[in-house]
Amino acid sequence: MNAPEPPQHASWQRPVRCTQCDDVIWSRYRGEFRSCKCGAISVDQTPHYSRYVGNPADFLPLGDEGVQ
Numbered sequence: 001m002n003a004p005e006p007p008q009h010a011s012w013q014r015p016v017r018c019t020q021c022d023d024v025i026w027s028r029y030r031g032e033f034r035s036c037k038c039g040a041i042s043v044d045q046t047p048h049y050s051r052y053v054g055n056p057a058d059f060l061p062l063g064d065e066g067v068q
Ligand SMILES: [Zn+2]
Pocket: 018, 019, 020, 021, 022, 023, 036, 037, 038, 039, 040, 041
């Protein structure tokens, strides 16, 4: 089924923006491996751990949570 994007992210879902292509990605379900449009960054988020692939400088956290 094609569920729309959840209106509210779970605490483990942290949208991040790619500074290279401005794409915003997050795992829509546990452990989904997502890459941005340009492929510079990828995320693999679960309630237990989050894996971020790519140059840390290319990640821009969105929202109030997780922003330092
Ligand atoms: Zn990108």
